[in-house]
Amino acid sequence: MSERDELGSQSAYWNAAAASGTKQFAHPLHLPWLEDVSRSATVLDYGCGYGRIMSDLAQQALNNLAGVDTSPKMIAQARQRHPTMQFTTLDTPPTLPMAAASVDVILLFAVLTCIPEDRAQRSLICELTRVLKPNGLLYVSDLLLQNDQRNQDRYAKSAERYGTYGVFKTDDGAVCRHHPSDWFTTLLAGLDPIATRHITVPTMNGHESEGIQLLTRKPTPNH
Ligand SMILES: C[S@@+](CC[C@H](N)C(=O)[O-])C[C@H]1O[C@@H](n2cnc3c(N)ncnc32)[C@H](O)[C@@H]1O
Structure with missing residues (x-):
């Protein structure tokens, strides 16, 4: 796998994270945003990890x-925790079966932060839009650029290497991305915005971070 492809999923990192359980x-999950969804609706959790949201x-x-x-190990964890639910390992992301x-x-929770490059994020949103029904919902939750010195130092240190301000390597080796809020407007421009909310969320390494949630809808063909 090329370094570019590997950066798009970093399976070795996520497999180790699944194995360590740390x-x-x-x-x-902001449930009011889903209250009008039919109980029989088809729901896809993209980048489901160990199945928390499911x-x-x-x-x-x-x-x-x-x-x-x-990550095959995340999927194995998900199957072990939720044996009656359906989980699939994606071998050629973002292509969906x-x-x-x-x-x-579709739910996309804390996944864009794991996909540092614009090109890979765009092709993911394109694939998610393909599988969504007209009027279907895409609910994104992700991390914003942080204002604190620790984060600003690591953005500055890594900007040249990764070519995007906000991309950095964590102390334990993941390449992650924090985003300016207008990036989500650009990335999701093909979908109709419905609602936005700001959140404060503990990161997987235990720091408090500012995040954003966006609810969007796929337009109908003649919309
Ligand atoms: C921070 S975890 C979030 C898991 C889950 N969405 C949640 O909120 O509980 C990110 C997950 O995205 C997965 N991931 C990373 N890059 C991916 C990609 N390109 N396609 C699909 N999944 C990916 C990782 O394996 C990991 O399980």
Whole structure:
């Protein structure tokens, strides 16, 4: 795998994280945004990790759920924790084994932060838009650029190496990205915005970070 492809999924890092069990994922699911979703809706959790959000969704009686992730060890963990749910390892991300216009709701929680490059993020959103039904929802939760000195120092240190301000390497070796808020407007320009909320969330390494959640809808063809 080329360095560029590897940066797009970093499976070795996520496999080790799954095996160690030390990473907590904590982006909150804002249930009011999903209250009009039919209980039989098809829901895809892209980058599902160990199935945390799928479990929250199942508690809301949503039962047509699928989770995908590039890390085989995350998927193994997810299957072990939730044996009745459907999980798939993605070998060639972002390509999904799903027909066009077949999914009602997609969740993308703390995944863009793991995909440092613009090009890879754009091709992911393009693939998610392909599988969404017209009027389907894409719910994104991710991290913003932080104002504190620790983060600003690491953005500055890594900007030249990675070519994007906000991309940095964590102390334990993941290449992550924090985003200016207008990047999400650019990235999600093909979808209709419905709602935005700001969150404060503990990162997987235990720091408090500012994040953003965006609810968008795929336009209907003649919209
Ligand atoms: C921070 S965790 C979040 C997990 C889950 N969404 C949650 O919030 O509980 C990020 C997950 O994204 C997965 N991932 C990273 N790059 C990916 C890609 N290009 N395609 C699919 N999954 C990816 C990782 O393996 C990891 O499980």
